[in-house]
Amino acid sequence: MAPLVPSSQPWVEKYRPRQVKDVAHQEEVVRVLTNTLETANCPHMLFYGPPGTGKTTTALAIAHQLFGPELYRSRVLELNASDDRGINVVRTKIKNFAGVQVSISAARQGYPCPPFKIIILDEADSMTEDAQNALRRTMETHSKVTRFFFICNYISRIIEPLASRCAKFRFKSLSEEVMSSRILHICKEEDLNLDQEALSTLSSISQGDLRRAITYLQSAARLFGSSISAKDLISVSGVIPQDVVQALFAACKTGEFDLANKEVNNVIAEGYPVSQMLSQLFDIVINSDDISDEKKARICKRMGETDKCLIDGADEYLQLMDVASHTMRALCNMPQELQF
Numbered sequence: 659m660a661p662l663v664p665s666s667q668p669w670v671e672k673y674r675p676r677q678v679k680d681v682a683h684q685e686e687v688v689r690v691l692t693n694t695l696e697t698a699n700c701p702h703m704l705f706y707g708p709p710g711t712g713k714t715t716t717a718l719a720i721a722h723q724l725f726g727p728e729l730y731r732s733r734v735l736e737l738n739a740s741d742d743r744g745i746n747v748v749r750t751k752i753k754n755f756a757g758v759q760v761s762i763s764a765a766r767q768g769y770p771c772p773p774f775k776i777i778i779l780d781e782a783d784s785m786t787e788d789a790q791n792a793l794r795r796t797m798e799t800h801s802k803v804t805r806f807f808f809i810c811n812y813i814s815r816i817i818e819p820l821a822s823r824c825a826k827f828r829f830k831s832l833s834e835e836v837m838s839s840r841i842l843h844i845c846k847e848e849d850l851n852l853d854q855e856a857l858s859t860l861s862s863i864s865q866g867d868l869r870r871a872i873t874y875l876q877s878a879a880r881l882f883g884s885s886i887s888a889k890d891l892i893s894v895s896g897v898i899p900q901d902v903v904q905a906l907f908a909a910c911k912t913g914e915f916d917l918a919n920k921e922v923n924n925v926i927a928e929g930y931p932v933s934q935m936l937s938q939l940f941d942i943v944i945n946s947d948d949i950s951d952e953k954k955a956r957i958c959k960r961m962g963e964t965d966k967c968l969i970d971g972a973d974e975y976l977q978l979m980d981v982a983s984h985t986m987r988a989l990c991n992m993p994q995e996l997q998f
């Protein structure tokens with residue numbers, strides 16, 4: 659029999675909490691917003707923090723709970739990074755929506771329907787500074803009838819005049835317990851079998867990002883059926899097998915260029931993404947008890963520079979080779995700068 663809900667629906671959407679109270683681990687913002695539901699009062703908001711921690715979920719939930727399905731479309735404007743939010747849109751679409759008056763007697767049964775509209779600017783850190791500046795006036799002029807919800811990963815990318823007008827909430831990276839309990843809930847609903855090892859592997863490869871965890875779980879379920887092992891999860895996650903990372907690190911320790919070069923070539927030939935390799939190598943370096951802090955610092959500084967080069971489009975082989983040789987020089991007490 660065909661399932662009622664198409665199986666292609668992303669679980670990230672299917673299992674998004676619909677109510678603020680179901681957002682886990684972010685007690686402070688949940689408390690403040692629960693209060694908002696009672697008093698129908700709320701300031702401008704700024705949610706920031708790492709991906710997959712419930713920011714978008716929380717903003718959508720409060721908007722739905724305040725207005726209900728009937729008024730939602732007329733009272734809430736949602737814009738995310740895929741919408742154009744350049745300065746022109748700020749001057750037209752956002753300004754027009756912000757300026758619309760709302761009728762106070764609009765209250766619908768069961769919903770507080772406060773006398774303002776909400777504009778949700780998701781991924782606001784990708785807005786240009788000019789666009790953000792253009793928002794300042796709109797925010798001030800229409801503050802009686804409009805509340806802004808800014809959502810971003812990095813609060814430093816929101817200009818101070820906007821940030822200072824908002825109540826700020828930092829979303830914490832989710833703990834392993836919270837991740838596991840949400841994952842187990844989904845497993846139960848979807849009839850999946852995950853053993854203890856698979857569960858803890860899923861939490862650790864997702865690093866506090868529940869969206870990633872849910873996406874890996876769904877991909878694994880699609881590929882491997884209802885019994886999913888730790889290995890299955892690693893293979894869909896794009897994490898590089900630990901022995902490959904260890905082999906490169908061990909080669910650097912020997913101080914022999916040819917050995918390191920061979921491992922680097924191997925990584926590139928296998929098609930592993932170098933940025934992923936860097937992040938796993940980084941973990942090994944940081945957690946090694948037998949490397950001095952100074953050496954760790956030297957290696958990590960280089961990794962940071964390399965990461966930036968990769969983002970800017972530098973060659974993967976050369977960048978990994980560069981990190982490998984710096985790591986080698988640091989670990990084997992060779993001079994850091996080459997003598998010409």
Ligand SMILES: Nc1ncnc2c1ncn2[C@@H]1O[C@H](COP(=O)(O)OP(=O)(O)O)[C@@H](O)[C@H]1O
Pocket residue numbers: 669670671673674675680681682683684708709710711712713714715716829832840868869872
């Ligand atoms: N704190 C949380 N409590 C419950 N579910 C969460 C939480 N954080 C993330 N999720 C789940 O992860 C997915 C992505 O969450 P989202 O709110 O879009 O993250 P972001 O912080 O990147 O906006 C959602 O489907 C949601 O089910």
Ligand SMILES: [Mg+2]
Pocket residue numbers: 713714715780809
């Ligand atoms: Mg989001």
